[in-house]
Amino acid sequence: AQSVTQPDIHITVSEGASLELRCNYSYGATPYLFWYVQSPGQGLQLLLKYFSGDTLVQGIKGFEAEFKRSQSSFNLRKPSVHWSDAAEYFCAVGADAGGTSYGKLTFGQGTILTVHP
Amino acid sequence: GAGVSQTPSNKVTEKGKYVELRCDPISGHTALYWYRQSLGQGPEFLIYFQGTGAADDSGLPNDRFFAVRPEGSVSTLKIQRTERGDSAVYLCASSLNIGPQYEQYFGPGTRLTVT
Numbered sequence: 171a172q173s174v175t176q177p178d179i180h181i182t183v184s185e186g187a188s189l190e191l192r193c194n195y196s197y198g199a200t201p202y203l204f205w206y207v208q209s210p211g212q213g214l215q216l217l218l219k220y221f222s223g224d225t226l227v228q229g230i231k232g233f234e235a236e237f238k239r240s241q242s243s244f245n246l247r248k249p250s251v252h253w254s255d256a257a258e259y260f261c262a263v264g265a266d267a268g269g270t271s272y273g274k275l276t277f278g279q280g281t282i283l284t285v286h287p
Numbered sequence: 288g289a290g291v292s293q294t295p296s297n298k299v300t301e302k303g304k305y306v307e308l309r310c311d312p313i314s315g316h317t318a319l320y321w322y323r324q325s326l327g328q329g330p331e332f333l334i335y336f337q338g339t340g341a342a343d344d345s346g347l348p349n350d351r352f353f354a355v356r357p358e359g360s361v362s363t364l365k366i367q368r369t370e371r372g373d374s375a376v377y378l379c380a381s382s383l384n385i386g387p388q389y390e391q392y393f394g395p396g397t398r399l400t401v402t
Contacts, residue, residue: 174329176329202387202388206393211395212395213290213291213378213392213393213394213395213396214330214378214380214393215393216390216391219390221387221388260329260330262329264387265387266387272343272385272386272387273318273320273335273337273342273343273385273386273387274320274332274335274343274346275320275322275330275332275387275391276332277322277329277330277331278329279327279328279329280327280328280329
């Protein structure tokens with residue numbers, strides 16, 4: 171069965187500092203990987219996704235993530251954090267057509283990002 | 288255009304009562320998903336529909352939970368004999384079709400509190 175681990179429950183950074191949020195996944199085949207952001211009172215919004223090809227993917231709001239198969243990781247990065255980035259971030263994995271979990275996403279427990287001015 | 292909408296936004300009910308949570312997907316989206324998000328956790332899959340039929344209901348915790356999508360658009364999640372452990376935010380998402388390559392668009396959720 172697929173699973174996702176986000177080791178950091180809460181991260182605090184200063185505005186303008188760089189950011190890296192960790193995500194490790196478990197999946198037998200090539201995974202479909204996603205990062206979502208959830209702001210208070212808002213629905214989940216897709217930041218970026220990886221299916222295949224270039225292992226460094228660019229997303230919205232200046233975020234990027236790198237897929238590393240050898241480490242089973244898909245860490246999210248941003249070079250300079252803005253106060254508006256404060257939110258909860260979720261990594262998720264989706265299964266391909268050959269899997270029994272086709273169509274659904276498995277999420278990590280989330281990382282809460284606090285940004286200090 | 289309009290996104291996924293969910294009603295009510297908040298629902299408080301007493302233990303043992305029956306509740307219905309409604310989801311209006313994006314028009315034209317054939318796939319519809321329900322997830323449950325408990326406090327401090329990520330969303331957990333409950334069930335998804337392709338058209339009118341439930342394609343995978345493996346995430347429903349027990350037979351008190353049931354969901355329908357009779358006309359292939361609006362869906363209702365039904366919970367019988369609610370328990371305090373059912374308290375959570377129930378999220379609905381829709382996508383153009385089934386498969387991870389199709390982005391899932393999430394609604395704002397229904398916060399269910401069972402007292």
